[in-house]
Structures are given as structure tokens and as C-alpha cells.
Amino acid sequence: MRYLPDNPNLDFLRQEAKDVLGALREADPKAVLSDAxxxxxxxxxxxxxxxxxxEVERRRSTPPTAEPALARDLAAAFDLGTVKAPLTPISYTFMGRRWRLETDRGAWLVGPVFEWMGNDQVARATELQERARAAGVLAPKPVHAVxxxxxxxxxxxxxRVDEWMEFGPEVLQPVRSSIARHVGRVLATVHEVAMPSEYVVKPFAPGHLTYRHxxxxxxxxxxxxxxxxxxWTDDLVRLREGTLRVLEAVPFRQAAEPMVVSIADLSIGTVRTAPHDELVLVHWDFAGPHCPEWELAYVLTHWAIHGPANPGAARAVIAGYRERAGTAPSLDPSSFWLTITAHLNWTYNQFCSARDAIGDDQRSYAEGELRHLISDPFTVTKIERLLEDLQI
Known part of the structure; x- marks a missing residue:
């Protein structure tokens, strides 16, 4: 499920449709614009x-607003200068609404982060972000306070705050093979510059990628x-007694390769487009210990399994990874254990959020996620098909 920004750009949506049409025609040359x-x-x-x-017209006519004091206090907290204009809403995400802040020193992207994301976590993510930027990965420049x-x-x-960066439309499924190939190159680049970690994954220990309810x-x-x-109570029961139990049965296998501090969330919803099929990675806050094999499985899940994926996307991601790294990790079902755990927790949390939502934004977001989880469930069969496809 994707969510319109607060002030959607119809030209961006038209470009998204053209990009989707290109991907559709890779599988069916007879696809037309109306299909996309x-x-x-x-x-x-x-x-x-x-x-x-x-809906685009409705949103553009009634954008969300923020208290003037929020802009002033954010600018003061991060020493960004004197506020020149009211906060401009950008989009509502799972961590809250992001805003554009304009001051006499420039423009900034400001957004809330989860309560558990203290300075140590974001500083670690920022170090990786800066390393990746230096290696050619497109990403906003993070900002720190005095x-x-x-x-x-x-x-x-x-x-937290980033310097404002102009970028293009979102990426939607199915993605063109050229985009998927670039995803693989970017992931390999991030792994190349990732900081080493001595962390050892312990199944069911606290953490979004390890703990299971x-x-x-x-x-x-x-x-x-x-x-x-x-x-949606019956749908929740069917998911729990069906696909989720089968996913839980996939065994854990400790990584054979060293752990690194990596981005941990290179999903289709965390990037924006740039010219020449390049991508801007806009979400680094979840960066933490990972191993390349497991993260590659996570990326393949989000770019080649979820949604109406391009049948050639998985092979393109792997090809792009090999172009940069020279080789790619081998995968089997156990490579997806952390991805499965993240999916189990996301499912659990979204059903909680939809039930207990406070405010229209949170309710709309959570209920949209439920529709996707129910209508297009993540399954072991889809993992097996992906692995078979990669062997062709």
C-alpha cells in the first residue's frame, strides 16, 4: 500500500504511470498507459x-497545518536560523508527518522518529549515510545541532533533520529491470562501506528483526x-492460522559472514527517483547490525515479491549487486529469517495500530496496511518461487 503525499504532484503521478508502463511492457509488450x-x-x-x-485535488485544497511554534522551536533546537515561512507538509509516514522548514539559512526536511531512536542510534545511521554518500550513493545530508x-x-x-534535497516521483511496483539493477548496485555499495559489527544475532532477543510475539x-x-x-478480525485469524504459522516454521541459521552496520530498510517505499534511473535513499534511521546475505534477502522481498512485482526484478537486483561487488551471497529459505520476523512484527503492530488508532492519519495509514497484508500476504511459497527463479 502506498500513500499520497500531503500536497501531491499530478505530474509526478503521471511519471509514475509511465515508469510502471515501462515495467509492464517488459512482461507484456501489449500493455497500454491505461493499464499502468x-x-x-x-x-x-x-x-x-x-x-x-x-483525491489529489482534495488533498491539495486542504493540506495539513502545524502550529507556528513548532517551526520556531525546531529551528532553535537545531540552530537552523530564523523561520521565514510556515511549515509545509510533505507526507505522513509510519513515524509521523514530515515537514519542509524554511529559514534564512536554507530549507530543511524535518521529521519525527520513534521514541527508541536516541542520538546513539541516529548517529550510527548518519555515519553510514555519510559513508555511502561519499561512495556515490544519493541521499540527503544529515544535520546535527550545535x-x-x-x-x-x-x-x-x-x-531529526536533513538538508532539503529535491527529488522526483516515488517508485511503484512493478519496477523496470534497470531500476532493480540499480537497487542491487546501491545495496552492494552500502555493504562495501558499512562499518564492521561484532553483534551476534540471537533469535527471539529484543529487537524488530529478532523478537517474535x-x-x-x-x-x-x-x-x-x-x-x-x-x-477484519476473521482476516487476522486466517493470517495467523495460515501463512504466518508457515513463515514461523522457516529455520534460523547463523550467518557465516561477518556482521556489518547496514541500512536495514532499503525497501521500495524508502527511495525516490533521480535522473538516469538513479535512486535517492531517504530513510537511514533503522541502520544497524546485519549481514549482507540476510539484507539481500530483505531487499529482494520488497522489490521482487511484495506487490505486483516485475518477474525479472529479482534477477536484475542480483545482477546489479554482482556488477558492484563481483559476486553475490548465496540464498536459501533460512536467509529470509530476519525478513520473516520483521514481517511478523509489522503485521502484529499494524493490526494493533488499526485497532487503537488515534487520529485520522494513523487510522488511515494502518487500515491501508491491513488491506495490503490481507489481500497480498507474504508466504513461504513466494520465497520458494523467488529462489527457483534465481536458479534459472
Whole structure:
């Protein structure tokens, strides 16, 4: 599920449709623009292209606003200068709404981060981000406050800042093979510059990629969803008793290669386009210990399994990785254990959020995710098909 920005650009959506058309024609040369427009509309949660265009007009006419004090206090916290204009809304994400802040010293992208993301976490992510930028990866330049901190508490939330960077439309499924190949090159570049880590992954230890909710917690989620009268209770039960249990049975295997501090979230929703099929990586906050094999499995899942993926995307990602690194990690079902754990936790958390949502933004986001999780579930069969495809 994709989400329109707060002030959507219809020209960007047209470009997204043209990009999707290019990918569709790789599989079906007879595909036409209306097919791509319908695919774009569907990914944004609309039945038709005209319905999507109508929502664009509605959003542009009623953009969200922020208290003037928020702009002033963010500028003061990060020493960004004197505010010149009200905050401009950019988009609502799973961590909250991001804004453009203009001061007499320039323009900035400001956004909230999760409560657990303190300065140590973001500083680590920022070091990787700067290493990757130096190696040619396109990414915004992070900003720190006078005291060196990358995270500041403002109006009850943790915030971080990047220098403003202009970039193009979002990337939607299916992606052209040229884009998927570039994803592989970028991932290999990040692995090339990643900092070494002595971390050892311990299954079921605390952490989004390792902890798994136990049976009692899933039962409580189902009972609470049912008690709240939510219409997706039966869907949650079917997921839990079906595909999620099969995913849980995939065994864990300790990495044979050294761990590194890597980006940990190179998914299709965390990039924007740039000229010549280049990509801008806009989300680095989850950076942490990973091994290249496991992260490659994660990237393949998001670019070649989720959504209406291009049948050639997986092979293109691997080809791009090899172009940069010379070789690519071997994969088997156990390579996806961390990806599966992340999916289990994402599923659990989105059902919680949809049930307990506060405000229209959070409710709309969570319910959109539920529609995707229910209609297009991640399965072991899809992993097996991907691995078979890579052997062809």
C-alpha cells in the first residue's frame, strides 16, 4: 500500500504511470498507459485513475497545518536560523508527518522518529549515510545541532533533520529491470562501506528483526480486535492460522559472514527517483547490525515479491549487486529469517495500530496496511518461487 503525499504532484503521478508502463511492457509488450494508470491508482488505494486524480485535488485544497511554534522551536533546537515561512507538509509516514522548514539559512526536511531512536542510534545511521554518500550513493545530508546531537526533543517528540534535497516521483511496483539493477548496485555499495559489527544475532532477543510475539500475545491481539468489533478480525485469524504459522516454521541459521552496520530498510517505499534511473535513499534511521546475505534477502522481498512485482526484478537486483561487488551471497529459505520476523512484527503492530488508532492519519495509514497484508500476504511459497527463479 502506498500513500499520497500531503500536497501531491499530478505530474509526478503521471511519471509514475509511465515508469510502471515501462515495467509492464517488459512482461507484456501489449500493455497500454491505461493499464499502468490503473496499477498506480490501485497501489494508492483507489479503483480508478479518475478517483486518484480527485483525491489529489482534495488533498491539495486542504493540506495539513502545524502550529507556528513548532517551526520556531525546531529551528532553535537545531540552530537552523530564523523561520521565514510556515511549515509545509510533505507526507505522513509510519513515524509521523514530515515537514519542509524554511529559514534564512536554507530549507530543511524535518521529521519525527520513534521514541527508541536516541542520538546513539541516529548517529550510527548518519555515519553510514555519510559513508555511502561519499561512495556515490544519493541521499540527503544529515544535520546535527550545535552540541553535535542528531536527535532533539521538541513538542513531546524526537526529531531529526536533513538538508532539503529535491527529488522526483516515488517508485511503484512493478519496477523496470534497470531500476532493480540499480537497487542491487546501491545495496552492494552500502555493504562495501558499512562499518564492521561484532553483534551476534540471537533469535527471539529484543529487537524488530529478532523478537517474535508468543502465542499468548497473538491470542490477546485477536481477542482485543474481536472485542473492539473490528471487521477484519476473521482476516487476522486466517493470517495467523495460515501463512504466518508457515513463515514461523522457516529455520534460523547463523550467518557465516561477518556482521556489518547496514541500512536495514532499503525497501521500495524508502527511495525516490533521480535522473538516469538513479535512486535517492531517504530513510537511514533503522541502520544497524546485519549481514549482507540476510539484507539481500530483505531487499529482494520488497522489490521482487511484495506487490505486483516485475518477474525479472529479482534477477536484475542480483545482477546489479554482482556488477558492484563481483559476486553475490548465496540464498536459501533460512536467509529470509530476519525478513520473516520483521514481517511478523509489522503485521502484529499494524493490526494493533488499526485497532487503537488515534487520529485520522494513523487510522488511515494502518487500515491501508491491513488491506495490503490481507489481500497480498507474504508466504513461504513466494520465497520458494523467488529462489527457483534465481536458479534459472
Amino acid at each position: 494508470q490503473r496499477a498506480v491508482a490501485d497501489q494508492y488505494g483507489f479503483r480508478t485513475w479518475p478517483e486518484l486524480k480527485a 552540541d553535535g546531537a542528531f536527535v532533539k526533543r521538541v513538542h513531546g517528540k524526537n526529531w 508468543n502465542e499468548a500475545e497473538w491470542d490477546q491481539l485477536i481477542a482485543g480486535t474481536s472485542a473492539a468489533g473490528k471487521p
